[in-house]
Every structure is written in structure tokens, then in C-alpha cells.
Amino acid sequence: MLDTAFFVRWLTATAAAVERDADLLTELDSAIGDADHGSNLQRGFRAVTASLGEEPPATPGAALTLAGRRLISTVGGASGPLYGTLLRRTGKALGDAAEVSPAQLAEALRTGVAAVAQLGGAKAGDKTMLDALEPAVEALGSAPPPDGSSSFPAAARAAAEGALATVPLQAHKGRASYLGERSIGHQDPGATSSALLIAALAEAAEADGEVSE
Amino acid sequence: MKMLINVPETVVADALRGMAAAHPQLTVDVENRVVVRRDAPVAGKVGLVSGGGSGHEPLHGGFVGPGMLSAACPGEVFTSPVPDQMARAAAAVDSGAGVLFIVKNYTGDVLNFDMAAELAEDEGIQIGKVLVNDDVAVTDSLFTAGRRGTGATLFVEKMAGAAAEEGLPLERVEAIGRRVNESSRSFGVALSAVTTPAKGSPTFDLPAGELELGIGIHGEPGRERRAMMTSREIADFAVNAVLDDLRPSGPVIALVNGMGGTPLLELYGFSAEVQRVLGERGVAVARTLVGNYVTSLDMAGCSVTLCQVDEELLRLWDAPVETAALRWGR
Numbered sequence: 358m359l360d361t362a363f364f365v366r367w368l369t370a371t372a373a374a375v376e377r378d379a380d381l382l383t384e385l386d387s388a389i390g391d392a393d394h395g396s397n398l399q400r401g402f403r404a405v406t407a408s409l410g411e412e413p414p415a416t417p418g419a420a421l422t423l424a425g426r427r428l429i430s431t432v433g434g435a436s437g438p439l440y441g442t443l444l445r446r447t448g449k450a451l452g453d454a455a456e457v458s459p460a461q462l463a464e465a466l467r468t469g470v471a472a473v474a475q476l477g478g479a480k481a482g483d484k485t486m487l488d489a490l491e492p493a494v495e496a497l498g499s500a501p502p503p504d505g506s507s508s509f510p511a512a513a514r515a516a517a518e519g520a521l522a523t524v525p526l527q528a529h530k531g532r533a534s535y536l537g538e539r540s541i542g543h544q545d546p547g548a549t550s551s552a553l554l555i556a557a558l559a560e561a562a563e564a565d566g567e568v569s570e
Numbered sequence: 571m572k573m574l575i576n577v578p579e580t581v582v583a584d585a586l587r588g589m590a591a592a593h594p595q596l597t598v599d600v601e602n603r604v605v606v607r608r609d610a611p612v613a614g615k616v617g618l619v620s621g622g623g624s625g626h627e628p629l630h631g632g633f634v635g636p637g638m639l640s641a642a643c644p645g646e647v648f649t650s651p652v653p654d655q656m657a658r659a660a661a662a663v664d665s666g667a668g669v670l671f672i673v674k675n676y677t678g679d680v681l682n683f684d685m686a687a688e689l690a691e692d693e694g695i696q697i698g699k700v701l702v703n704d705d706v707a708v709t710d711s712l713f714t715a716g717r718r719g720t721g722a723t724l725f726v727e728k729m730a731g732a733a734a735e736e737g738l739p740l741e742r743v744e745a746i747g748r749r750v751n752e753s754s755r756s757f758g759v760a761l762s763a764v765t766t767p768a769k770g771s772p773t774f775d776l777p778a779g780e781l782e783l784g785i786g787i788h789g790e791p792g793r794e795r796r797a798m799m800t801s802r803e804i805a806d807f808a809v810n811a812v813l814d815d816l817r818p819s820g821p822v823i824a825l826v827n828g829m830g831g832t833p834l835l836e837l838y839g840f841s842a843e844v845q846r847v848l849g850e851r852g853v854a855v856a857r858t859l860v861g862n863y864v865t866s867l868d869m870a871g872c873s874v875t876l877c878q879v880d881e882e883l884l885r886l887w888d889a890p891v892e893t894a895a896l897r898w899g900r
Contacts, residue, residue, distance in 0.1 A: 383769070391648045391788045392766060392773045400646075429685065433623075433649040434678035438685055476681065531677045534714035535707075535786060 358456040363561055364420040365409055370557035372402035378553060385546040389533040394436060394546040401432035401440070417457050421448025435531055436547065439473050439486065446472040459507065463497035470494050477530060484528040484540065486547035489519040493555040509562040516555035520548040571765045571772075578767040582624045582644060589631060593894050596634060597662075603655050605631040606641040610663040616698075616734040616743045617641065617663030620672040620727060621656060622679055623648040625766070625867045626787055629723060632895030638731035639672075639893070647766050647867075648788045650678035656686030660695050668696035668740035670747060672726055674719030675703035676788070698740045700747035702726055704756045704875065706815040707784025718786045721825050721864050721875030722754035725887075728896065732889035746886065750877060755816040757808040758873035760785040761798075762831060764866050783807065787829075787866045787873075801836070805843030808874045813851055818878040821854040823887060825875040830865035832872055837861065840872055848876075856884055863895065 375382075379395035386394035405424045414420040425445025429437050447469030451457050457465070470490045479485045492515035501508050523545035531547070533540045575581050583600050590598035597606045611617060620630045621643030630642035640663035645651035660669045669690065673683045680701070687697045702719035730747035738746075760782040763772035776782060776795075781804075783794045799807070816822075826841040828834070841860045848855055856879055864873070879887065890899030 387769065387773050392769045393646070393649055396768055397646070397649055430652050430654045433645045433652045433682065435650075435681055437650075437652055437678070438681035477677070530715055532715070532786075532788065535718065537714075 364417045367561040370560045372406045374553040375402045388543040401428040404431040418448045418451035443469045479530040483530045484523045484526040484545045486551040489516040489548040489551035492519040509559040513556045513559035516552040520552040523548045604659045611665035616667045617669040619659045621651045628895030629864045635893035637891035653686035657689040660690040664695045670698040698744035704754045721756040725877045726750045729886040732886040754877040755812045756875040757811045758785045761870040764869040801840045809847040821856040822876040823857045826860045827873045828862040829869040829871040831868045831870035
């Protein structure tokens, strides 16, 4: 089972990954957007980390909704509402359980990703964060690997591959869409940061030692 | 790239402090990033709130004052503000008559204003919304985020602002704002790329001797690149692109807008070419505004916005306005 500490670890690991790769995200964004994705997420996740310290959440659901609210009120741009909604809706779907199973997390994440798709009016293949998130949720939600390992690393791989697979796509949503065919050949910054979020999930699970189903 | 700044992190706050000192008729909340006309809320008057990323000055803070916006929310550079700012602004300007959000069609602005509307409505504030999407350079808008909101934002803010000042109810002010947007089209041209304080170098590579046609206002490249053209050729291209889409059947107001890095000498020369093309196409020009109004930091270049007007819209345009960047009639 996954407790509140697991979720705090996930969010903290995401914040660390964003710090580490902020320049990369901004560089990717400068090719097809407006060169601020890294610094915007950095501002948001720094606020999330501070809030987790100031008002420690009592449940997994509370940890994610707190993070979602902080992102909405500090990031701005499209990523603020989109990432904020992802975490807030996932957190709400978890309810106020003290511990949740990986299967429950997979189901809640599916709800969160659906909310992102609805808010942004995008679908997989539009060259957005959904191209990383949807395969990750698929991998998480499928039956656990027969060797007894957890499905988190598989989700992280699926998200990373999904982000890479945005390179040949033409953007249909967000600011990159104005480039038309010139958006082809660049990796989507939103899908890239989404892959960081899922990689951090696998990292948190690994640190957990044993994640029982 | 040399810039007159301290550090990138404080450029917005520093600018707001300067704005507060220069314009005592504004209340500037530097910490929460909300610029409000000092006499707000005005009893019985609909409040007008707009906002967007910083770097487009004087949009939007420069248009706060009697006859135009009630409040503006500046975001980080080229990043839309957050819902808390807009909800705070709405609360500051609502007199009970409701608040109109004027939103440029960029994904971030739309999403954050939608969330702000929910927050404000939870507080019992009636919210109306006008989405500005005037940029004809976005041709296949079914396959993109839709037409961008650019120069027409100034027209919407001015004319809806005048309507609100007259005491019209929210639905009427909103309807006028939408009508202004539907009557307006824009086209922009970049002669150089933009340099954001955070990045410190141009956000896209535009070689000397080339220009970008159809740019937005956030340093995003345009749809087409060509060898440098003369002012006459650019005016032909831009004005015809606007006219072919707008197809006006009456007089227009013309905004010849600088992107921030082009001197007025060039803008006035370009405006003369714009007048020439309009004359050749048989379009009467009721009013012309030339200057840097919807900018993109240091980008060189310009945009043309035309708004077809009837008697009512022209009266609203001519109505008195008193803001930091636009002022006439009082």
C-alpha cells in the first residue's frame, strides 16, 4: 500500500527533477513555444515543496490536491492549470483514504489525465503532455508484471517513450500549434516534463523498497 | 544582450513599483500583481478586467483608468497570470454590477481566466467574458489552438470600457466587446526575434536580411519567412491579408502597432503605406492610431489591426479615456 509519505516523496522527487532539468525544458520550449516551461514549473514546484513543509498533508489525496492548488496559483500559462488539474483531480479521486493501493492510484491518475484532456481539449497525438501521460496510465493500469515487480518502472518507460514519440508530430494545441509544420522535429516540452513526473513516481516506489499490490 | 534590469526574477515587480510611482491614479498591488484604477469599484458600473503575460506593455496595465479597464493582471514575462490574481482583481472592481473578463485567445490565458471565473462566481460575482481572436495569420484554426488575440484587444478594451463607463449592464458591455472582436482582424510582421530577460538571447533565430510574416506577440515565430521587404511591400502584404479576411463594408479604425523595437519614424512611414493600400482598396479610414501599444519586448516589427465601425462603435472609440498609455477627450 502507498501511504502519505510515498506521495510526498513523489512530489519532492518531481520537484528535484524539475530543478535538474529546468534548462532542458526551457530549451525545448524555446524551439516551439516561448522559452519559459522550465522556469515556470520550477516556480510552481518550489512553492509545492514549501507548502508540503509548512502544512504537511494528512492523506495521499490531500498531498496531491495541495500540490495541484499550489501549481494553479503560482505557475500561470497553460502548464499551471493543466498540471494543477492533473494533481488536484487525481487527489480528489483518491478521497481521504490513509493508504491507497497501486491499482487505486492507477485508476485515480486515469481520472486526472482525463480531466487534463477535457480542460485542454486535446487528445493523444496532438503533441502535448497527454502523449506521455496516457501511455503511462495504460502501463500502470495493466496487470502487474508476472515477475512480481511493480508496474511503476514500466509506466516511467512508457512516459519517456511517449515524450520521445512527440518529435515527429505536428502540434495541434497550445502555442506550438501556430508553427504548423515547423513544429515537426522538436520534442514537446509538456510531454517531457510529464515524463519527469512519472519517472519521479517510479523513483518514489523504488525508495519504498517493497510496493505490495 | 544588454538590458536595463537588475535580475530577471524581479523585472515584473520592479516595473510595477515604477508604474505605481508614475501614476498615482492607479492602485498597484506589487505583491499580488494587480493594477486597479484608484476609484474602483465605481458604483453601478460594470468592472473590466484583463491581463496576460508581461512584456506587452503598455498592454494591459497601461490601459487601466476611466473609460477603459478597471483592473489588469500582469503575469510573468510572456506567461499568463494565475487565477488568484484575476479573482482578486474582479473582487476589487465589482460594484455589484458584474465584471467582464477580456481574454486573449492563448491557451494559458483562456484556462486561467476560466478558473478565475469559477472562483469569482463562487464569491457571488457575476462574470462575463469576451475572447479576443483577431489574428488572420492563423489560417487553419481548426488544427491549432485557434486564432490568437493580438491588436484587437486594444479596440475591445477601449470600446467595451466606454460602454461600461456609460453605465450599460454586463450583458450589453459583453455584447459590445464581442461585436468589436468580430469586427476586427490583425496581421503582424517581425523584423527581429524577441529576447526575454530570463533567456537573455533571442528566442528564435531570424537571420539578417529576412523577416517573419504572421507572428504572434509572444516571440513565437510566424508561419512564413521571406527575404526582407520594403515598408511598401510589407503594408501591401499585411493590409491585404487583413482585408481579404475582414471584407469591410464600411469605414475602419486602423491601428498601426509597433512591436517594441521599431522607432516611431518607421511606424509613421509604414502607416502612410497602410493608408495608401486602404485607399487603393476603397476602404474609408475613420480614425488611425500609431504607436507601441501591444508589444513584444524588444522585437522589431509591426502589426496592423483594422476594426470596421458603425456609428455606435465610433462613438465609443471617441469617448473620453484617461489611462497611462491612452488618453483623450478629458
